[in-house]
Structures are given as C-alpha cells and as structure tokens.
Amino acid sequence: MNYLYGILSQYLTPLTSPFFLLGLILSVDIAFRKLNKLTHKVLLPLIFGCGFFLFYIVAGKNAETAKWLGRLNNPLFAVLAVIVVPAIFLPRGKYYKFFLILPLLAIILAVADIISQILASPEKGFHWFLIRPGYLIAAVAGIIVIAQNFLKLDKFRNFTRATVLVVLLFGGFAFRQNYTDYKSMIERRQNTTPDIMNISETTPVMRFDNRLVYIPSAPCRFASDGGYVQGCIMELTQRIHQINFDKVFAGDPSEVSLLAIALAALLSVTVLAYIGARWWCGWICPLSTIGELFNFLRKLIGFSYLKPTKTARITAVTSGVSLGLFSINLAYLYTKIDKEGKFMGCKIPIYPFCKICPGQMVCPVASMADSSYFVLPGMEWLFGFFKVGVVALTGFFVIGFMTSRRIFCRFCPMGMFGGVFNRGAMLAIKKDPRKCNGCGICNEVCPMDINSIQKEMVKTDVSCFDCVYCARCIDNCPQDKCLSLEFAGKRIIESDFTKKMNNG
Amino acid sequence: MSYISVNKMAIRSILAFLTVFFICANIYAVEKSVLLTVKPVDDTFFDYTEQGADPSMKLNPDQRIVVGLINVPSFEIKNTANTALYDSEGRQIPITIDKSSFYSEFDDSTINSMRISFITDDRTIKKGPFRFEWGDNINSKNTVVDKIPVFTTSKDIYREFTWEEQPQKSDLANYSATLDIIVDDKADTYYLWYLLPMVLIFFMLIIRRLFPA
Numbered sequence: 001m002n003y004l005y006g007i008l009s010q011y012l013t014p015l016t017s018p019f020f021l022l023g024l025i026l027s028v029d030i031a032f033r034k035l036n037k038l039t040h041k042v043l044l045p046l047i048f049g050c051g052f053f054l055f056y057i058v059a060g061k062n063a064e065t066a067k068w069l070g071r072l073n074n075p076l077f078a079v080l081a082v083i084v085v086p087a088i089f090l091p092r093g094k095y096y097k098f099f100l101i102l103p104l105l106a107i108i109l110a111v112a113d114i115i116s117q118i119l120a121s122p123e124k125g126f127h128w129f130l131i132r133p134g135y136l137i138a139a140v141a142g143i144i145v146i147a148q149n150f151l152k153l154d155k156f157r158n159f160t161r162a163t164v165l166v167v168l169l170f171g172g173f174a175f176r177q178n179y180t181d182y183k184s185m186i187e188r189r190q191n192t193t194p195d196i197m198n199i200s201e202t203t204p205v206m207r208f209d210n211r212l213v214y215i216p217s218a219p220c221r222f223a224s225d226g227g228y229v230q231g232c233i234m235e236l237t238q239r240i241h242q243i244n245f246d247k248v249f250a251g252d253p254s255e256v257s258l259l260a261i262a263l264a265a266l267l268s269v270t271v272l273a274y275i276g277a278r279w280w281c282g283w284i285c286p287l288s289t290i291g292e293l294f295n296f297l298r299k300l301i302g303f304s305y306l307k308p309t310k311t312a313r314i315t316a317v318t319s320g321v322s323l324g325l326f327s328i329n330l331a332y333l334y335t336k337i338d339k340e341g342k343f344m345g346c347k348i349p350i351y352p353f354c355k356i357c358p359g360q361m362v363c364p365v366a367s368m369a370d371s372s373y374f375v376l377p378g379m380e381w382l383f384g385f386f387k388v389g390v391v392a393l394t395g396f397f398v399i400g401f402m403t404s405r406r407i408f409c410r411f412c413p414m415g416m417f418g419g420v421f422n423r424g425a426m427l428a429i430k431k432d433p434r435k436c437n438g439c440g441i442c443n444e445v446c447p448m449d450i451n452s453i454q455k456e457m458v459k460t461d462v463s464c465f466d467c468v469y470c471a472r473c474i475d476n477c478p479q480d481k482c483l484s485l486e487f488a489g490k491r492i493i494e495s496d497f498t499k500k501m502n503n504g
Numbered sequence: 505m506s507y508i509s510v511n512k513m514a515i516r517s518i519l520a521f522l523t524v525f526f527i528c529a530n531i532y533a534v535e536k537s538v539l540l541t542v543k544p545v546d547d548t549f550f551d552y553t554e555q556g557a558d559p560s561m562k563l564n565p566d567q568r569i570v571v572g573l574i575n576v577p578s579f580e581i582k583n584t585a586n587t588a589l590y591d592s593e594g595r596q597i598p599i600t601i602d603k604s605s606f607y608s609e610f611d612d613s614t615i616n617s618m619r620i621s622f623i624t625d626d627r628t629i630k631k632g633p634f635r636f637e638w639g640d641n642i643n644s645k646n647t648v649v650d651k652i653p654v655f656t657t658s659k660d661i662y663r664e665f666t667w668e669e670q671p672q673k674s675d676l677a678n679y680s681a682t683l684d685i686i687v688d689d690k691a692d693t694y695y696l697w698y699l700l701p702m703v704l705i706f707f708m709l710i711i712r713r714l715f716p717a
Contacts, residue, residue, distance in 0.1 A: 063536050063578030064694050253575055260695035267698045274705050424713035461716050
C-alpha cells in the first residue's frame, strides 16, 4: 500500500492542484454552454487535462514555481476532479455503471489501506482507522457518489451531511494518517486541562507538507484532536491578520513562509467557494448539521417554527458582519500585546472570533474530546466580552435552530464568505417564470426563509446571497421544470412533480 | 451521437493523455541545486555560531573551514542524506550539518533551512563556486552534529558562503574565489503570486454576474 500510495502521489500530483479542478470545471462549463456535439463536450476537458499536465511538468522544472504550486496541493481537489465532477456530468446511460467502478475502487483501496496499517502496527489492539487522507477522502466521495444512485434527494442530502460530519468531527482521532500520528495524538490527549483561551495542543489530520487545508463553512479546528481539516475561513482570516508584515517586508524567511502558506490556503478555499458557493453550508457544514439536529428535535416535539421577521433577518446579518470584523481586528491587536499578554490593559486571546463562535462550544463536545470541554472565559478577557459573547451566541445557535430553522446561518460570517459566490459562480438556482404559479411552497420549505424565488417573475437566475443550495425548493416545487439547479452550465436537478407523483 | 462512438473517442483521448503523462511524469524526480559563493567572514559571523576553544583538528595552512546557512526558498529535504556538495571540478566534498539549525516551516519532518560546514583549501576555492545539490535521489554520507562549533581564536581559517549576493555587487579583491551565483534574488516576493489567481477568480465572478449566460 505504501508503494501504491507513493506511485499515486507522484503521478497524480497535478490532479491535486486547485487550478486543475477549476480549469476542468470551467472547460466543462464552456463545453456545455457553447458546444453542441457530445464528442466536443468530452474532448474539450480532455484537451485541458493534457495541457494542464504539460504545464505542471514544465512549471515543476522551476524550483520556485514548483514550491509555489506545491503549497496549493490537496487530495480533496483530486477527488473532486476524478470522482465527483464525472459523477455530475457523465450521462446516466447504461455505461454509467462502468464509471462507478472508480468510486468502488476508491473504497476498496481505503479498506486495504486500513487493513495494511493495522497489520503493520507494532502494537496489537484497536487504533481506530489509520488511513491516509487521500484514500479516506476518495472513499467518502465514492460512498456518496454510489449512494446517490439509490437515495432520494432529501435522504441523499442527509446521508451526505452525516457522512461528512463523521469525518470532520470525529476525523481528528478516528482517522489519523498512520500509527505514529495516532500515538502522538494519544499523547496530546493526556493533557486534560481545560483551557479556553489558548489553542489546545491539537493537530488536524490534514496538516502536512507545508500546507494548511481549509474548507468553506465551519469545520471547527477545536473539534476533537484538531478535527480533520485546519478550520474555517474565519480561522484563516484571523491567522493572516496575525502575520507580522513588518517582518515580511524585511524579508524574514519564517514570516514570509507563514504568509505564503496562509495565502495559498486562502486561494484554495476561494477556489472551493467559487465552485460550491454556499452549497458547503447546506451539505457539508458540521455546525449546521448539528443545528439541524435541534431543528429535528423541534419537529419531534411538535412545535411549528417561527418565521423570522425582516428586522430579525437584517439584525442577524449586520450582527454577523460587525462581530466578524471586530474579532478580526482583535486578532490583529493580539500581535500588539505586551509581555503580560495584554493590549492597553485588556487580555486578548489568540483567535478572538473562535472564542465567541458556537462552533468551539458545540464541536468539541459533539466529538467527545476529553481535553476540549469548554470552560467559560473569565471577566478579565476584554471586560467579559468573550464570556458574554460565547454564552449569547451559543444560546442564539441552539434557540435559533430550535425555533426558527437556519436563522443562525444568516448571522454566520463563515457562510457569508460563501454567499459572496452565490451569484456569478458555478452554481445557480434557475427558474422558468412562465411555469410558476406563485404557490409559495419554495418559500415554505426553504430553511433560510428566502422568498425572492417565489416573487421573482422576470429573471431566470434566482440565486441569492442566503441560499444554501439544499434544493428543497426544487424538490418540492409542484410545477414541472419550473425550478432547477445548474452547475457549470449543466442542469443537475429540476422540479418534476409528475415523476414524483408517479413514483409515489 | 451514440454512447459507443463517444466512448471510443474518449478511450483514445485518455490513452493519448496517459502516454504523454507517463512519459513526462519522471521529470518530477530531478535534483535541485544552488551555487555557493565563498567569502571571508565578517564580524557578524561569530554572533550566530557557538564558540569554543582552539580546534584540535590539524589543518594544513591553506585549508579553510567554510560555514554557512542553506535557506534557499526552494530548499526542502526529508533526510540530511539527501544533500551533497561538489567542487567546481565535480568532486564530492563531505559536509557537516548543524542539527540545531534545522528549520521546518511546519515543525514536521521536512527541513527547509540548515547550517552546514565543509573543509576545503584555497586552491579549490579559487577554481570556482561550489555546487550544493539536494533531492530524493541523492544519498550521501554526511555528518550530523548537534552544533557546529566555531573557534574564535582561529578566525582566519573560517570562510562563509552565501547564495544571495549577485556577483557584480561583490568586491572581488577581498574574495578568495571568483563568484558566480545562479539564484533568484526575488524569491521572497513569490508569495504575492497567490493574489493573482484570486483576483482572476473575483474578476470572473463579477463578469458572470454582470453578463449571465
């Protein structure tokens, strides 16, 4: 398995570049929009693929360019390009089943890697699942792609969320890269001192080779043992604000490399956001998945949800923006603290937004991290700002999801980053106004309480800033072909009430 | 268009692609190198080194100990054996590596910066620059010590090297060798290149918003 992984890592390196994924999707987009012949639609992405490989090889000859490109590499991009994108675009004919061999192979390789690592382990016993990140992500994508053939949209979304939640939340200890990584994680877990204001000694699984791996939405780095990825966009933004730019401009190699790594991570996450926009919130975000459990609890009890008023919605958005900006400024001020750890007499933690974010309260508890059970910060931290902030926002998170579905997601600064890409990027909700009867079901089923889709009777692109692309509106629309979800020029879901009725 | 003809075309394209790919893939495994410039030490040289008593080693009068820091931006090794030093005539010179100087960008097993020393003589220095190579395919028997000691009582036996300065800036009269450096002195600004694709992405976003398909 080591040999195989080595071969794959060497030969498939260009596929792990975000530029390959972005270029592939853009070429598919052009092919679907501009070209009519199916052969041309297939040929264009293939020509791009060959061209990119040659470019990558030539660029790799230059040491600086190779390192520059290397900081962006991430197995997630390769998996999206090789397994997910073909699953979206390949025609569902009788030959589609041949493609399914690929995700099946990914699952088999992942199982083989786990078994080989167990057999090679110097210590007997259960060490959770030791698996290399590339295999795990490919296997998870493979499971989701195969499951998509058997599940209805609603069930498929929940299945995807649950699968990703397991990896992002429990991945920090359940899916370590190898035995050595696992043992060092166990060693770190011996420290059970509750510590709220410092970064715990946790290491995400996907933090290697001078790279940081972020995904849009909120995969909290405070999940047990560092979680699976480095974190969310807010963690990255705070990290960038703490870089000493005086040293960078003076050419300090360690500070320059920190900035380079952070900018590479920002570019990677921007590519992911451009491709998926706020789809990450609706299908991947562990924080909203946990929130949905509270929503489920509400339904179980039998309470009907409260529709947030326009004032409440605006307040949520403005509070999110204000608190996000304030916290980022605090992160910058952290670099100005004196020897006593204070700035103008106030104690400031290293990642201020994380200290008020409900993610840090919810994710560690949900992932059972012994050392991460939260304790409330004292009043000495910026006059109790963090103590009040964390209680208020965690309360807002729980009560918001329990009473008003996704009102919290309107506040969430991580989600707002994705919202910027909701119009003009790869994903779009399309509407045929001629077929709309204005029934308002799209508004009723929307967890974000978006009513603009119902009201829009002229434009065909009804994507908006708040949409999380859960596709409930499309799934429940009673008019055939009225609403649809487009990805890179291809209609991937459309409302088909007749088919739904016929299938019972 | 039937699926069969599409698949034939696709299979041909994939085969062509794989052929190109496998032919080119081994290009990754190239060694990287930098030319080292040897120059007399200045006062700051002794600031960052550990000082000690007179060396017990016997050096010929024309022999020199060259010490310097390898912190080329592209430098990245996993094992100290993956480095080698050659003189201008291509002969390998044994090097000593300072373990305490190891710098890793992420505290992982990768080394991105380290201090090395080697013994050479004035004649070899005059012949031309040294070539320092690193890469996975290199396997040298290098000596790794906790710290390279420097003996201030024998200052004249020391030389240091640099890969930073351009030859035209050097005062050759004070140098014991002709200097020739092939490195990119703008390497530190490469991080800014990450901003370019980001700008392009936002540009695409704006264009597609303004002119939806």
